[in-house]
Amino acid sequence: MLEHGGRLREASMTYGIPLADWLDLSTGLNPRGWPVPPLPAEDWQRLPEENDGLEEAARDYYGCASLLPVAGSQAAIQALPALRPACRVGILSPGYAEHALAWHRAGHGVIPLAPEGIDSALAELDVLLLIHPNNPTGHAFEPARLLAWHARLAARGGWLVVDEAYVDATPKLSLAASCPMPGLVVLRSLGKFFGLAGARVGFVLAEPALLEALRERLGPWAIAHPSRHVARLALQDADWQAATRERLMREAARLAGLLAARGLAPRGGCALFQWLRAPEAARIHEALARRGILARLFAEPASLRLGLPPDEADWIRLEQALKEITP
Amino acid sequence: MALTLLAAVLLDGLLGEPRRLHPLAGFGRMADGLEARLNKPGKTRRNELARDVADSRASPRLQESAGARSRLRGALAVSLLLVPPTTLAWWLSTLPVAGPLWGVLALYFALGHRSLHDHARPVAEALGRGDLAAARDHAAMLVSRDREAIEPAAATCESVLENGSDGVFGALFWFLVAGPAGAVLFRLANTLDAMWGYKTARFLHFGWAAARLDDLLGYLPARLTALTYAVLGHTRQALACWRAQAPAWKSPNAGPVMATGAGALGIRLGGPARYHGAWQDRPPLGTGRPAEGTDIGRALDLVSRGVILWLALALLGAAIIEGVLHA
Known part of the structure; x- marks a missing residue:
């Protein structure tokens, strides 16, 4: 660990x-x-159901129709690498280390990159994974640049994965509204900006087919009922x-x-x-x-x-x- | 020629660097003397020009022309220092009996294979007994970084891989291409680059010619060295690191060599380093885990196996040529 x-x-x-x-x-x-309000007892007693308004609230907040709630973005970080055959993944360095670990464990070749090295490295990569803004360096790119990289990758079946855990305070940097597009995966989290790290709620924004494959891997009731409730209210509180x-x-x-x-x-x-x-x-x-x-x-x-x-x-x-x- | 190669490698392995009367020491003194004479603003208008250049308000054109003159003087110094010994080396190699013996001696002088081991081993040994301070002291002799900020294992691995090109395969390459004169020229040009090839105020212009000549002479050997590392290590990973990471490295020859070597060994090198009190952002190299003390031995081993590979190929090539000639 x-x-x-x-x-x-x-x-x-x-x-x-x-x-x-x-x-x-x-x-x-x-x-x-x-500020989390007191929760009704049934949140703890009943299995969570999908039509409780969480997805709808998230679609409004992120400006993206195709998304999947997950138990914190860590769940997606660990599941995503299994959705591709072994390939070459470029990851920003230094950066949040869980990404590199997950892709490495799944048998992919992980190549650490400097921000200024991405352009020249892109031809070698099947997947480019960015934490945006980067953790811990805070490095951020122009969204137009990210989309240009995505276009180059997607043209040959590659992915751009953007972990936007820290983007909520600066929505202009986000690619959420550009989702869904083939080969674009955006990870969001309610842990940082909303300060709800204990709830373990995050979202994957991507094409429906990819989300379906991810959902299959993560199984039913991925998020606890109380967490779904709190997440919905927080996302609605403009x-x-x-x-x-x-x-x-x-x-x-x-x-x-x-x-x-x-x-x-x-x-x-x-x-x-x-x-x-x-x-x-x-x-x-x-x-x-x-x-x-x-x-x-x-x-x-x-x-x-x-x-x-x-x-x-x-x-x-x-x-x-x-x-x-x-x- | 292949036998000369073998003899020189064995001589280097047996004797290492000459302790007394090292020819490079004398060459270094000559270079220092010449630099003291030539590396200064134009004689006629020296004071005036020095004042102007020092003055931040001096016109860019004036600074530019001063820079051009300084580059010219640097080129003159390089020619004065390199042409005579290279010519002498060529002439000696044409002598009937002494020629082949001189070939062995010249390549022995240009080869730094044994010295690579002699300098890197103490770092590995110090790390092996957990003596970080001693490891730093030894590593500080290999790299020009600030001692207290040196990561000894990584810095030494970088040095071994890079010097594999500058001190071993480059000399072998130029010997095979141009005989003793080639090996001598390569070694001396490399020495001048190590003395003058810095982007400091003193050497920015004067050292330009030395640095460019070294880049030029090292271009092919660096790439053959990288290929050697790739073939003898984790090949696909090494080649991926070469293509993805080398373009971002600021030195055109060290980039491919170190990225590929680190990829071949499955370790991570590069990253920020401190020179003269200032942190420099260097891109990451290689992939996998961070370098450890035991990787120094693996890097040395990679270079040694490369030398054996080159010797085998040279002997094979010589046998084939012999066969063709006598068929």
């Missing part, structure tokens, strides 16, 4: 700081997620979405500014996290952890990812800690 952010219990043991005292910035999830978009953009700029002011200018980022590269990343990570602030440390390249603090007191706490640990 690969290591991920959000391992607060482990950090709590390592540094001897009670769970409740931590400021967890290790995940890149919206810390003020969609007011909350608009206000959240605005707030996240503001806070992302604030976080980038805060880091830059301490000589830790981020190399990249998006609405939900900032990414900074520093040879002393491990030292900064540990110094923050000693102060009860958990960042996400990457070894290769040596770098840190920091999510947004939930409220004003936490912002001040982060600023204070950064002041203490930087010259």
Whole structure:
């Protein structure tokens, strides 16, 4: 199993700081997620049914008629590679490692690529897989460029797979509205922008035939009844979405500014996290952890990812800690 | 010629780099001396020009013409340093009895196969006993990166693969094509590139000729080296990495060599590295897991098997030619 952010219990043991005292910035999830209401008991007691309005709400939100709800985009990440015979897959590096692992395990040849190397590599690839914006670098492309790459791949039966887990705050970057097209697969998640990571709800946007094959693999009742309920309400809450978009953009700029002011200018980022590269990343990570602030440390390249603090007191706490640990 | 090849490879394996009176040391001193004389702004208008070039407001045209003059002086220096020894090497090879012996000596001088092992082994041994600091120290002698930011296993594998082309197969190739003069020219041009081929203020223009000549002489050998690595390793994966990743690498010869070598070994190289305090984004190379200490031995082994393959092919070729001539 690969290591991920959000391992607060482990950090709590390592540094001897009670769970409740931590400021967890290790995940890149919206810390003020969609407010979940109390759920009716039947959500827990009855099997979920498909005509409950979730798909409809998702079609409206994503602007795409052909989609499949899955138990978090991780379910799709693991199932997608089985839908193609062994082929050559180009994956952005550095990037969220679960993709490369899943394609490698399914017997595909995985070729790591730099963003500027994609154009020249495309002729060699059957599948191009992008996390967009990229995690953890925050790198983003012009959607027109992505569509041009898709056209080249699709012309010879290839796929462009775009993991848009972090795109919700910047919908202009998304290819969701271009779906469905042959050879285009878009993955969406309710974990990040909506802050509903525990619900394990995501969507695959693609052609109906591909979705049917995916559904066959994932089986019935893929998503828990309460999760379906909460996801539908969150997707329908346009007011909350608009206000959240605005707030996240503001806070992302604030976080980038805060880091830059301490000589830790981020190399990249998006609405939900900032990414900074520093040879002393491990030292900064540990110094923050000693102060009860958990960042996400990457070894290769040596770098840190920091999510947004939930409220004003936490912002001040982060600023204070950064002041203490930087010259 | 094939027997000369065999004798030189054996001599190199037996003796390694000459410890005393290394001919390259004398050549390096001459090159330094010549650079000190020639690498400066034009003599007549030296002060005026230096001021203008240093002044950021100097017109682009003036800077351009100063750059062109500096490139010309660099080309002159390269010619002055390379033409005499190459001519001498050619003349010596035409001598009746001493000629073949000189051939062995010249190729021995141009070959750096044993020295590749001598420099890389200590890194692998240090990593094997878990001594990261010593591994970094040894690796720092192989690559020009910042010591504290070196990943010793990956950096050493990159160095072994790249020097397989510059120090081994390139010399063999030019010896086979142009005899002792070819091997000597290749080795000296490669040395000049290592001394002057940097994009620093001092060498940007002056080192231009040395760098281009090295690119030119290394073009074919680099591709034959890449092919050798591919044939002797995981072939399809190696060729895919070559085509997909090499175009993004900034050096036209090191790209194919290292991408293919990493693909052949099934390891990941490349990625960001720190030079003179500044991180440089380098594209990823190869595929699979990150390089480990034991991969240094595998890389050395790949080069050694390549040498055996080349020797076998050269002997086979010589036998065929002999057969045709006497048939």
